[in-house]
Amino acid sequence: MSNGKGGAVVTGAARGIGRELALGLLKDGFGVVIADVDPDAGSKTVDELAKEFGDKVIFTRTDVTKRAEVKAAVDACRKTFGSINVMINNAGFNKPEPFLEASEDIWRAILEVNSLGVLIGIQEAAKAMIEDGVKGKIINTASIAGRSGFPDFAPYSASKAAVISLTQAGARALADKGITVNAFGPGVVDTPLWEKLDADLLAMGASSAPGEAMGALAGQILLGRVAKPADVVGTVQFLWSPQSDYMTGQVVLIDGGMILQ
Amino acid sequence: MSARTGVLTGAAGGIGKATTERLLKEGWSLVLVDRDESIKDVAASTQTSGDQKVLGVAADITDPSTYGEIDDAVAEIGAPLKLLALVAGVLQEVGAIETLAIEEWDRVFNINLRANMLLMKHFIPALKAADGAAIVTVSSWYGKSGHGFFGAYCASKAGLISLTHTAADELSKDKIRVNTVAPGNVATSMHLDALTEEAEKRGISFEEMKKTEWDKIPLERAAYPSEIADAINFLAGPDSNYITGATIDVNGGCLFS
Numbered sequence: 001m002s003n004g005k006g007g008a009v010v011t012g013a014a015r016g017i018g019r020e021l022a023l024g025l026l027k028d029g030f031g032v033v034i035a036d037v038d039p040d041a042g043s044k045t046v047d048e049l050a051k052e053f054g055d056k057v058i059f060t061r062t063d064v065t066k067r068a069e070v071k072a073a074v075d076a077c078r079k080t081f082g083s084i085n086v087m088i089n090n091a092g093f094n095k096p097e098p099f100l101e102a103s104e105d106i107w108r109a110i111l112e113v114n115s116l117g118v119l120i121g122i123q124e125a126a127k128a129m130i131e132d133g134v135k136g137k138i139i140n141t142a143s144i145a146g147r148s149g150f151p152d153f154a155p156y157s158a159s160k161a162a163v164i165s166l167t168q169a170g171a172r173a174l175a176d177k178g179i180t181v182n183a184f185g186p187g188v189v190d191t192p193l194w195e196k197l198d199a200d201l202l203a204m205g206a207s208s209a210p211g212e213a214m215g216a217l218a219g220q221i222l223l224g225r226v227a228k229p230a231d232v233v234g235t236v237q238f239l240w241s242p243q244s245d246y247m248t249g250q251v252v253l254i255d256g257g258m259i260l261q
Numbered sequence: 262m263s264a265r266t267g268v269l270t271g272a273a274g275g276i277g278k279a280t281t282e283r284l285l286k287e288g289w290s291l292v293l294v295d296r297d298e299s300i301k302d303v304a305a306s307t308q309t310s311g312d313q314k315v316l317g318v319a320a321d322i323t324d325p326s327t328y329g330e331i332d333d334a335v336a337e338i339g340a341p342l343k344l345l346a347l348v349a350g351v352l353q354e355v356g357a358i359e360t361l362a363i364e365e366w367d368r369v370f371n372i373n374l375r376a377n378m379l380l381m382k383h384f385i386p387a388l389k390a391a392d393g394a395a396i397v398t399v400s401s402w403y404g405k406s407g408h409g410f411f412g413a414y415c416a417s418k419a420g421l422i423s424l425t426h427t428a429a430d431e432l433s434k435d436k437i438r439v440n441t442v443a444p445g446n447v448a449t450s451m452h453l454d455a456l457t458e459e460a461e462k463r464g465i466s467f468e469e470m471k472k473t474e475w476d477k478i479p480l481e482r483a484a485y486p487s488e489i490a491d492a493i494n495f496l497a498g499p500d501s502n503y504i505t506g507a508t509i510d511v512n513g514g515c516l517f518s
Contacts, residue, residue: 168517175479175514222433227503234500243491246445246484248514253507257433260426260506 004056006134007081008240009033009073011064011121012091014041016191017141020229021088024237026053031081035062035073037091056081064091064117070124083134086240087125089118089163090141094156094193096200107155114159115166122170126179135178137240140167142183142251144259152206153197160185164251171249180248182239187255188217189227222257231256264312264340265391267497268331268384270294270322270376271349273303275449276399276493279486280348281307281315283494289344290314292334296321314338322349322376328383341391344497345384347377347398352451353413355458366413373417374424381428389435396432397496398425398441399489400508402516405443410462418443422508429506438505442492445512446474446483479514 008025012018014036022032026049034049036042039061046059058080060073077084092114095106118140129136145153146160163183170181188194198207198214207213218226235254238244253259267284271277272293281303284291290313293304297319304317316334320327335342353369354362377398388394403411404418422441429439446452460470475481492509495501510518 171514171517172479175481180480222430222505223438223503224433231503234502235495235504238491238495238500243488243495244511246480246488246511246513247492247509248479249517250510250512250514252504252509254503255507256503257429257505257507260429261508 004031004081005029006083006085007031007033007077008086008088009035009077009084009125010088010090011035011062011070011073011117014038014045016193017186017189017229017232018088018090019045020233021090021236022057023049024233025086025240026056028237028240030086031056031077033073033077033080034059035064035070035091037061037063064089064121065112067120067124070120074124074128078128078132083132084125084128085134085136087121087136087138088141088236089121089138091117092141092159092193094153094197096152096197096204096206098204098206099151099154102154110155110159111162114156115162118163118166122166122181126170126174126177129179130177138170138174138179138181139236139239140181140183142167142185144185144187144253144255146185147251147253147259147261152201152204167251168249175248180245182244182247182249183251184232184236184239185251185253185255186232187221187227187253187258188214189229189232191229194226220258221255225256227254227256264290265343266290266292266335266338266340267344267346268292268294268335268342269346269348270380271399272317273297273300274348274451275486276444276447276489277348278303279490280346280493283487283490284344284346284497285309285313285315287494287498288313290338290340291316292331292338293317294320294322294331295349322380323371325379325383328380335387342384342387343391343394345380345388345394345396346493346497347380347396348493349376350399352455353411355410355455355462357410358412361412369413370417370420373414374420377421378424381424385432385437388437393436394438395497396428396437396439397493398439399493400425400441400443402443402445402510402512405518406516410459425508426506433505438496438501440496440501440504440507440509442489442496443508443510443512444484444489445478445515447486447489448483449486452483477515478512482513484511484513
């Protein structure tokens with residue numbers, strides 16, 4: 001690999017924010033593993049990105065709740081690109097339910113992917129970085145919902161608060177290895193996750209027309225619009241670049257001004 | 262990128278100088294403001310390229326009657342004012358609330374909070390006219406948590422974070438984003454002086470004091486001024502276009518919030 005920056009793994013990179021981050025990493029000179037549970041969407045994304053970036057982008061079928069699969073994605077990154085320098089634990093999903101009807105099944109499924117998946121991702125990436133002597137950057141996708149609970153998606157809010165806690169715990173655990181752990185917290189982003197959420201809220205009766213739920217949330221945003229996936233790339237690039245070397249355990253909100261704190 | 266001007270306060274200090282260097286690299290023209298007359302020499306000694314201009318203005322930011330000179334410098338540069346970087350700040354004389362002189366409280370609040378409100382107030386019309394601008398304040402991790410013997414400093418920085426949120430709310434419709442960088446310990450003379458003073462207060466050596474403070478930092482060192490400058494530059498530039506009312510905590514992990 002000539003003049004590359006090493007390798008990166010992005011979970012949940014088949015679409016949405018993960019895909020934009022993968023593209024940003026590729027443009028920045030990293031080799032990227034698209035680690036996603038959906039082989040069809042993942043392979044399609046790799047094929048599309050490969051048109052410009054050739055063999056700098058590969059796919060691994062990765063269920064982030066399965067340690068062996070996460071480890072396999074990390075190892076594929078080391079094998080293909082020499083090392084893992086950046087790990088972005090981005091895979092996550094949401095399923096709204098009215099608060100009083102929030103169920104154990106949905107709770108377990110969301111916490112498993114959004115929280116346990118992040119713990120495993122931090123651990124497996126860090127173990128590889130330590131073994132290789134890489135002062136890497138681990139970045140987790142949190143959410144404004146991790147800072148402020150939303151009534152129609154309590155499990156999601158709790159799972160993202162857990163992401164923030166895991167970011168802090170990981171930062172303390174790994175600081176003396178030269179590994180930093182930070183998170184970014186998107187607000188309302190025009191992604192498949194939010195499109196589905198909007199449809200689910202409509203089906204649930206929490207809104208009365210398509211786009212209404214998302215629009216109502218957008219009305220609270222100071223900058224007056226929901227984010228595009230590309231809006232988060234600049235910030236996450238800041239977090240994977242040497243410019244943020246003195247930051248660890250922190251959360252940067254990219255919410256257009258929703259949660260002022 | 263087309264010509265654009267930034268006003269930077271506290272420009273003769275450690276973070277100010279690093280920020281100047283970083284912003285110049287990004288193509289900004291700058292008005293450097295500091296109370297010290299040496300700021301003119303600082304401005305004259307900067308490395309510029311193309312039609313970049315850097316002017317130094319010695320002004321007391323607590324006194325709005327001195328802002329006219331800053332306006333003149335902005336006008337002389339001639340490019341729209343798209344950045345107000347409020348770096349100037351002071352530490353307090355270390356001391357308990359019980360014995361804190363109200364004059365010291367007022368001095369710290371005047372510089373760290375009141376002056377920043379006055380500067381925002383003064384420059385908001387020009388920033389609005391620029392059709393897309395940013396205000397970046399420099400607060401502190403001490404503004405997110407209280408610490409013994411730093412009552413005035415902590416409260417003034419907490420106030421600055423709150424002022425940042427209010428300004429973000431008021432100015433979003435005018436395409437002005439307002440954010441803050443909250444540094445932890447930064448290896449500037451201000452930080453080292455504070456360690457010296459606190460060591461005296463606690464009756465321990467400077468090295469012991471430094472170890473006590475730095476051991477609390479997961480990354481085990483103070484920040485380089487350039488690392489704070491990087492965050493200011495990030496908030497001033499297009500990579501943070503969707504961020505307003507936010508705090509970037511550049512503290513080596515000494516506080517999670």
